[in-house]
Amino acid sequence: MTNKTDKPDQLDSDCLEAFDHLYAYLNGELKDPDAVAKIEHHLDHCRSCFSRAQIERELNARLKQSGNDTPPESLQNRLKKLIDNF
């Protein structure tokens, strides 16, 4: 891993390209093997982007856990009644 810092002004064009693909990569949506290899190589060599990717991974996990708004009982009853009347 290179000795890049997290200072934003030290990010270069490789970092910008990595950012462009980062979320697709983390979301499992980067299908092109060459693009995957390229971003993984960049993350292996850029401390700043590696850190950012780690944070985004953790945030992905938290977002997934957050989707638990429990429907109120009134909605459950309303839907049951609605469907019964179809």
Place this chain on the structure above:
Amino acid sequence: MSEQDDKKAFFSRRVDEHMHSLYSVAMRLTRNSADAEDLVAEAASRAWTSLDSLEDRERFRPWIFRILHNCYISDYRKKSVRPVEAVYDELASASDDSEIAVLLIQQPDDFLNWWANPEQEVINQLLGKDLHAAIDCLPEPFRVVVVLINVEGLSYDEAAEVLGVSPGTIRSRMNRGRTLLQKSLWQHAQDAGLISRCNTMESSS
């Protein structure tokens, strides 16, 4: 069992299966529990009347999410009075993805230092309600993409189907939405006092 009974049993089972997700997405769209409940009920009603148009029953989830989103667009969006905050204007209106990347990179040092500092355990301090509050502040096109993909686990293709846009647009909105989410979390963390807690932890260590 008649064909109608079979259809109703399928519909009832599938709505029940996706009720939590539908309500969660409705909550993030309307940001109001009463409207979210009405929106889900309206979507279920419209879905039933157009169930015959669902060619592949395995595609029920994106299909009913699309109906929910269309109901929101046609009946609920106009009711939303919460303006897009100025802090998001420049990110939301940037013309292309590289501009977004540059804007992200140009965010203030205090934001980046806070966000990137593992010792502050920022992520671990964020509760579900903090994330919801931060998501709720995003402009709608980005909010819905983040919710569908990162919260509800839809693929980019499914989200594109729900929103009637290309997967490329989803990818672009995801990049922008997550950049905005960072900014929103920072704002929310300040409002919720998380920043001062972090600073206290840091100064006492």
